[in-house]
Amino acid sequence: MKVGVVTFPGSLDDVDAQRAVRLAGAEPVALWHGDHDLRSVDAVVLPGGFSYGDYLRCGAIARFAPVMTEVVAAAHGGMPVLGICNGFQILCESHLLPGALIRNDHRKFVCRDQRLRIDNAATAWTSSYEAGDEIVVPLKNGEGGFVADEFTLDLLEGEGRVVARYLDDNPNGSLRDIAGITNERGNVVGLMPHPEHAVEDLCGPGTDGLGFFTSVLSALVK
Amino acid sequence: MARVVVDVMPKPEILDPQGKAVHGALDRLGFGGVADVRQGKRFELEVEGEITEERLAEIRNIAETLLSNPVIEDYAVRVDESVSAEGGAA
Numbered sequence: 001m002k003v004g005v006v007t008f009p010g011s012l013d014d015v016d017a018q019r020a021v022r023l024a025g026a027e028p029v030a031l032w033h034g035d036h037d038l039r040s041v042d043a044v045v046l047p048g049g050f051s052y053g054d055y056l057r058c059g060a061i062a063r064f065a066p067v068m069t070e071v072v073a074a075a076h077g078g079m080p081v082l083g084i085c086n087g088f089q090i091l092c093e094s095h096l097l098p099g100a101l102i103r104n105d106h107r108k109f110v111c112r113d114q115r116l117r118i119d120n121a122a123t124a125w126t127s128s129y130e131a132g133d134e135i136v137v138p139l140k141n142g143e144g145g146f147v148a149d150e151f152t153l154d155l156l157e158g159e160g161r162v163v164a165r166y167l168d169d170n171p172n173g174s175l176r177d178i179a180g181i182t183n184e185r186g187n188v189v190g191l192m193p194h195p196e197h198a199v200e201d202l203c204g205p206g207t208d209g210l211g212f213f214t215s216v217l218s219a220l221v222k
Numbered sequence: 223m224a225r226v227v228v229d230v231m232p233k234p235e236i237l238d239p240q241g242k243a244v245h246g247a248l249d250r251l252g253f254g255g256v257a258d259v260r261q262g263k264r265f266e267l268e269v270e271g272e273i274t275e276e277r278l279a280e281i282r283n284i285a286e287t288l289l290s291n292p293v294i295e296d297y298a299v300r301v302d303e304s305v306s307a308e309g310g311a312a
Binding site for chain 2: 056057060064092093098099100102103104105106107145147148149173
């Protein structure tokens with residue numbers, strides 16, 4: 001089972017994401033933003049960071065990277081795609097997910113261990129959890145405020161497409177405490193917090209994040 | 223050459239933390255009488271050849287595809303008449 005991790009200029013968490021994939025039992029494959037090639041992977045992770053320096057808008061330039069043409073086509077075909085932080089921003093800019101991420105309402109960069117509730121455990125990336133599970137993973141963002149119009153928010157809630165919600169304090173002003181969402185099909189997930197930083201006991205707040213990466217393995221076996 | 227200006231602004235209903243920060247700074251500096259500040263972006267496109275309706279339609283497409291995110295931003299396209307056909311500022 002091969003899971004590709006895209007490196008854009010300015011990606012930061014690509015190596016951690018590769019490591020999380022390996023710890024979950026899959027083979028990580030490095031993908032390059034400038035290639036029109038997914039190297040026969042079965043799933044793709046768009047990692048966190050500041051692709052293209054976050055110029056223009058977060059994710060706005062990365063959306064048009066050559067590799068994204070392939071990622072968007074594969075996502076429409078049902079391939080599991082997980083966007084973490086900057087990857088979530090890229091998925092929204094690519095219109096694979098609705099809404100957008102804007103600057104944190106309090107205007108400060110936030111970096112902390114964040115409690116989340118998994119609301120949808122039926123996506124390709126969350127099936128290792130149970131709905132209602134509470135997990136702790138690191139969160140670090142300056143532009144993590146999820147926004148969408150009321151119609152879209154109601155649609156997301158009505159269709160159970162809110163994947164994870166912030167517990168305790170809302171860290172960035174995200175509407176309805178939304179930390180992550182999925183598409184209609186459940187193969188594309190965008191998440192602002194960082195499960196790839198919570199996969200080993202040695203560092204980070206625990207191993208609560210590993211489930212995202214084991215989930216996709218069972219999704220691919222099905 | 224002609225200059226086409228694209229202004230991009232956060233939609234009125236979208237929170238604009240940067241504008242709020244600027245507004246707060248005005249207060250601290252003692253500049254009164256400003257009720258609100260919203261911060262956007264201005265793009266100046268130096269366009270080759272004549273500005274036609276077709277070219278403007280293309281630039282609107284650029285504004286909608288790349289320069290703005292229609293989910294959170296509005297854009298406005300206008301030709302800057304102060305730039306002469308020879309390319310120098312009037």
